[in-house]
Amino acid sequence: xxxxxxxxxxxxxxxxxxxxxxxxxxxxxxxxxxxxxxxxxxxxxxxxxxxxxxxxxxxxxxxxxxxxxxxxxxxxxxxxxxxxxxxxxxxxxxxxxxxxxxxxxxxxxxxxxxxxxxxxxxxxxxxxxxxxxxxxxxxxx
Numbered sequence: 042x043x044x045x046x047x048x049x050x051x052x053x054x055x056x057x058x059x060x061x062x063x064x065x066x067x068x069x070x071x072x073x074x075x076x077x078x079x080x081x082x083x084x085x086x087x088x089x090x091x092x093x094x095x096x097x098x099x100x101x102x103x104x105x106x107x108x109x110x111x112x113x114x115x116x117x118x119x120x121x122x123x124x125x126x127x128x129x130x131x132x133x134x135x136x137x138x139x140x141x142x143x144x145x146x147x148x149x150x151x152x153x154x155x156x157x158x159x160x161x162x163x164x165x166x167x168x169x170x171x172x173x174x175x176x177x178x179x180x181x182x
Contacts, residue, residue: 051122056101057170059094060133063140064163070147071156078149086144098137105130121182126145129169129176136165 063086070082084115109117144154154162175181 042108045104045111047106049101049108052097052100052104055097055099056094057166059089060137060140060166061163063094063144065157067143067147067154068156069162071159072154073155076090078148083148086147088090090141090144094137096139097174098134102130102134117145120180122176122180125182126176129173133166133169136169 066082066086070079070086072081073079143154144151170179
């Protein structure tokens, strides 16, 4: 069980690294005007999303599920902090998928947002990280 927890945390850090950095790349990509920079950002975004963030997400979910399963799902019934954490994880999955949609838009030069929008968009995973860590460590509910 401790191996599952450790691997869950390691891959969570990997996933969040991708979720923090990918929208930052979108900021710079949205500001770019020359073809060389635009093409470079497309490569960097693709590698980050598919090579780091997505595997990190999948492995985070896998080892999180294995941790829950090893402890026993019934042990957590009525534990509201876990429900809040899992709701945040679900919303992070939606955020991750939306990043993939934005990545595709950039790939085909169909970006609809400016760099300021991406700067705000970049803050969303920070909020989820705060909530998740508080729920897991402090367990207020």
